[in-house]
Amino acid sequence: MSEHEKDQSSKGTWLTYRPEIKILDCTIRDGGLINNHMFEDGFVKAIYEALRDSGVDYMEMGYKGSKSIFVPGEHGTWKFCDEDVIRRIVGDNDSSLKISVMADAERTDYHTDILPKDRSVIDMIRVATYIHQIPTALDMLKDAKDKGYETTLNLMAISIIQDRELDEALEILADSPADVIYIVDSFGFFYSEQIRDLVRVYSNAFEGKGKMLGIHAHNNQQLAYANTIESLINGVNYLDSTINGMGRGAGNCPTELLLGFLKNPKYKMRPILQCIQDVMLPLQKDMEWGYQLPYMFTGQMNLHPREAIKMRAGDKKDDYVAFYDQLMDQY
């Protein structure tokens, strides 16, 4: 065996067959952050059909937002994901594609708005939380679990959490009823070496607890896909992605790149391509997402993308230098 052959004994290729691997497409949920969840039914249905036909495992439709906090009418229907609204798209969802919704800690009337599973077409509740909201998130997880759902816990903005705090948070989450715990790079800050370290930290924290890990990446530094496959190679099984990378700011890991990478024959590329061609390209004439310099700045500076989003929506959207100076002044 030559030196080269020995070194090429890569895990990547066969690992991508792991039956535990799940693609969770959150196009409508993360994309909804661009347009305040105001998608037309036709668009959502096109995404649903493409995902169903491509063999993707989960489709996330939006949020379970509290109507006492968010006024219906001011926000699109996918901010609330009422049962009848989802059924308008998926019917009884007679397919292998599972349906998920996201519930933000402290912004969801979960006791009332999340129905018992046997009355809902939703399969999975994903609880999104900042670190200081974990006590609420734990109660939400218990509520969802008791009602019969699959559950995930998405701890956000971990790039601004101190190591010791993260350790303590993970210790608490280890005994939570979440089936999956997500590594969430909200600001698009991390690069692959840091992702490897985080996967190790999370894996160690949950050893023997029967939990899976997930990854949710953003493309501020053109690393969303890279960090997703790096996670996958290191044992993460739940992979968030969006069609054409659609998502707030710099967007997400593109579903089509993942499908091309994974060797599992259950996944089909062609329905996603057809969908991009038919409904994404027309939409991109009016909506912007994806890598742009202002998102790179906020990502590399470990900042929330909100100022970059504001800048791209204004009349100085191409004045990169002024925006860079502005951020550096704040630093």
Added chain:
Amino acid sequence: MSEHEKDQSSKGTWLTYRPEIKILDCTIRDGGLINNHMFEDGFVKAIYEALRDSGVDYMEMGYKGSKSIFVPGEHGTWKFCDEDVIRRIVGDNDSSLKISVMADAERTDYHTDILPKDRSVIDMIRVATYIHQIPTALDMLKDAKDKGYETTLNLMAISIIQDRELDEALEILADSPADVIYIVDSFGFFYSEQIRDLVRVYSNAFEGKGKMLGIHAHNNQQLAYANTIESLINGVNYLDSTINGMGRGAGNCPTELLLGFLKNPKYKMRPILQCIQDVMLPLQKDMEWGYQLPYMFTGQMNLHPREAIKMRAGDKKDDYVAFYDQLMDQY
């Protein structure tokens, strides 16, 4: 020390201080493959000044193409990089920015067209070669070295070279006069784990030979930057990049992303941003480069991007499904 702290003992941060690290910006050379090297002097000068002011180490101006193979007039001046043409931009280049040109094996009259170093403003000759042209490349390296230049050897299209052949090629190159040997991902095929393996293979092959390694990545799978920093972390010191990722097809690793990543205070971001704003954005109205689905297909299928480039230049540039079907049929 908590588990997390131990795991976070990352090499990445301090490694990026390594004084051996060099950024080689090949905007004009790789970008010239889009427009047949027909840049106006004003554009080239803007790139030169931006790179000089940003502390980038090398600027690649174009090719030393043979005038008996390529008819001047049919190709831009940067296909030939005559001494007086370069001097029109850089004068005597009284700066710390070094100048490189690329010479393709079997397409360069190197004996006559490459002047002795003491008569040239060029600092480095980069010899690009396919594996079967290595004997010619070795003679070109010797010629350039004897004339007084820094030299690199860029072995192209290694994703279609068999392991055993690559081992033999590297064994020969180990005793060549090249100062730097480049890992070249011509098709944008590799992902980070494969890059790590390749860096190890190259490092082992050149152990004790006093050579540096370089990386030249393409962005077909949104991995150009990811693979470049992965190489860097694993010991590669010469990093190819282009401003705004400009380059043939899916383009290259963006210089500005690298500058943001490297902690070396000699590098300045602002001149590059100003340059993008002033000269790149206007150019992009007429010239296309960067990640697009057709480049993803050729990258993932390990194919030369030429058919994708042709497709994007035609009147069915957004018919991804038809192009995907066409490639799958050939497969």
